[in-house]
Amino acid sequence: MKVKTYKGKSLTGIIEQLNKAFGNSYAILSVNHRWRWKFFIFPSREVEVVVGIEEKKEKSVQEFAQEPLIQVANYEPLERIIENFLASFKKPPPVDEGKALVFFGPTGSGKTTHIGKTYIDLVSSGLKDIAVMSCDTFRLGAIEQLKIFCGVVDTPFQVVYEPEEFRDMVEFLSGHKVILVDTPGVSVSSKNMEELVKFLNAAETVNIFTLDASKELSVIKKYLEAFNGMIDGIALTKLDEVDEAKLMELKQVIEDYPVYSVSYRQNLTEGFRRLWQ
Ligand SMILES: Nc1nc2c(ncn2[C@@H]2O[C@H](COP(=O)(O)OP(=O)(O)OP(=O)(O)O)[C@@H](O)[C@H]2O)c(=O)[nH]1
Numbered sequence: 401m402k403v404k405t406y407k408g409k410s411l412t413g414i415i416e417q418l419n420k421a422f423g424n425s426y427a428i429l430s431v432n433h434r435w436r437w438k439f440f441i442f443p444s445r446e447v448e449v450v451v452g453i454e455e456k457k458e459k460s461v462q463e464f465a466q467e468p469l470i471q472v473a474n475y476e477p478l479e480r481i482i483e484n485f486l487a488s489f490k491k492p493p494p495v496d497e498g499k500a501l502v503f504f505g506p507t508g509s510g511k512t513t514h515i516g517k518t519y520i521d522l523v524s525s526g527l528k529d530i531a532v533m534s535c536d537t538f539r540l541g542a543i544e545q546l547k548i549f550c551g552v553v554d555t556p557f558q559v560v561y562e563p564e565e566f567r568d569m570v571e572f573l574s575g576h577k578v579i580l581v582d583t584p585g586v587s588v589s590s591k592n593m594e595e596l597v598k599f600l601n602a603a604e605t606v607n608i609f610t611l612d613a614s615k616e617l618s619v620i621k622k623y624l625e626a627f628n629g630m631i632d633g634i635a636l637t638k639l640d641e642v643d644e645a646k647l648m649e650l651k652q653v654i655e656d657y658p659v660y661s662v663s664y665r666q667n668l669t670e671g672f673r674r675l676w677q
């Protein structure tokens with residue numbers, strides 16, 4: 401499966417073109433409606449559709465679109481800054497096959513999005529033997545979001561409610577090459593942090609602290625202290641929302657941890673770098 405983003409003026413227009421090009425060999429993963437402002441006064445609607453396409457049915461962009469529906473923005477400067485930033489970090493150790501990667505961290509830090517991005521990145525690089533698990537039973541949306549992806553390439557998707565269930569499921573799925581685990585957001589002082597710690601202690605996993613780079617450094621430090629000892633590595637999100645100076649400050653705060661992946665776009669198909677193998 402290839403995952404692509406198409407943009408256009410109307411959803412029906414995009415669907416019409418998708419039907420023409422791919423018949424029933426595609427699945428819509430998400431739809432986002434936005435307003436675009438021209439000269440700050442003329443709003444126009446834009447729809448962004450993320451689509452999973454069976455590879456053999458894929459056609460060239462030119463064949464597919466009358467008007468260019470795919471708009472790949474130029475992120476070169478940002479990518480260069482991020483490359484430099486990443487160069488000085490420890491490389492994450494290789495992840496053993498069948499070991500679960502648990503993405504945990506504060507509410508809204510980008511865990512579910514990061515799992516989606518990781519999933520798309522792995523599938524696009526040819527690795528399809530993936531299982532996905534969610535301990536995020538608080539937000540139905542999170543489960544639904546992940547379920548949609550998993551349906552596209554027949555990925556096992558499991559929801560677990562208790563730490564013991566989590567331990568058993570990690571073992572049950574350990575025959576898969578990669579297991580990605582989503583968790584509910586935590587705040588340092590709340591009860592859900594205790595709950596999460598029970599999950600993290602229940603099985604031998606790679607615990608990836610998902611950190612929103614745009615948060616204040618004092619808040620980031622507080623979280624790192626609170627989870628000290630549980631963090632195997634870091635996934636940094638929202639790098640598109642910080643400047644170079646903030647990146648440098650951030651580097652000093654997290655330099656002891658390997659960085660597993662970074663994201664720098666809200667969109668699932670763009671702005672992602674995976675550093676673990
Ligand atoms: N700009 C930008 N936005 C991002 C990025 N990653 C995630 N987001 C946005 O951050 C918001 C929160 O993302 P989620 O993936 O729902 O975060 P979460 O940690 O799963 O949230 P909870 O499950 O509520 O704890 C969403 O609006 C995402 O689109 C990124 O790299 N850049």
Ligand SMILES: [Mg+2]
Pocket residue numbers: 511512513536539542582583585
């Ligand atoms: Mg989530």
